[in-house]
Amino acid sequence: MPPKVVITKEKMLNAAFEIVREQGIEVLTARSIAQRLKCSTQPIYSMYASMEEVKDDVFNRAIDFALARMKQYHNENNAAAMNLAIGCLLFAQEEKGLFKALYLSDYRRQFLERNRDKLSEELFAAFLQIDNRLSELEESKAKTVFFKVITYWLGIGTRINTNTIELDIDEATEMLEEMYKMLTRKEGLL
Template sequence: MPPKAEITKESVLNAAFDLVREEGFEGLTTRRVARRLNCSTQPIYSVYGSMEAVKEDVFGRAVRFALARIETYENADNEPVMNMAIGCLLFAKNEKRLFRAIFLSEYGSYDNNKLYEAMRAAFLQLDDRFGDMEERRLRRLFLKLAMFWVGMGAMINAGALELDVEEATKMIEEMYEALKAQEGLA
């Protein structure tokens, strides 16, 4: 009889992440992860302790994955913030379940969403004019822009809006220019 495969934290995380990517957090159960790993549920609890700990790690991996995907969109004609916004829209279109899990689930609330903080940090580095703005104004500017592009992403994700990158870029640019003008950055 061949030796049993060792169930590690990494193997559990990989199986759980794949499930969330395919089915969202709704599909993430201990039994389903165990089925993917061809084991009982006991080894999962042995390496993780609880399903909540698995979900926390899966969400962290999902955030890192999303940010990496979002940052891959690059168009030299765009300001970097536009590339980030378009990258987010493409992520919404191409990673439907993961987008929902991150942005539209109980795990993705604004106050504790690591992706928003990572995106906000990247946003602040995109334009040196932001360095002179007070924190409250920066937070508000980013929140307004993020709400716009995440809202567009949700519509794309749900199939309510077909993505035409040029049209979406133009809409986001118009919103960004209006927000910059409102903040005296235009």
């Protein structure tokens, strides 16, 4: 008789994360995780009291993954804040399931009702750290600039993610650069 496969919490979360990455958070169920792991749903419910807890852990893992991916993009010709915005666009293009889960899903709203908006907080902190000029602004003005950039980026990112616009990443980058320059000029940072 072959040895029994042990399903650890880490294996289960990895499987759940990959399901969300490939198909979105809407399809994440105990059954879909069990099918991926080739086991029953029993190990899942022995580790978690509910699927809401599983989804919260997967959502937090997706946030950490997204932040790391977004911060990877670097072009020395860009302001650091612009590199982060472009990294966000590339994330929207390359990680369709995760982008939808983090920004476009009904689950996002449910998650934020129970948890702080770690993703926005982390992006704002990174935004402030990577463009020294932003630290010269009052926090409320810096948040306004960030909100405008992220709203503009999210609109473009959503259109790229959902394939509802014929726009390559260079054109999207140019649009973001124009917006960022207008905003920083308006705040007297150029």
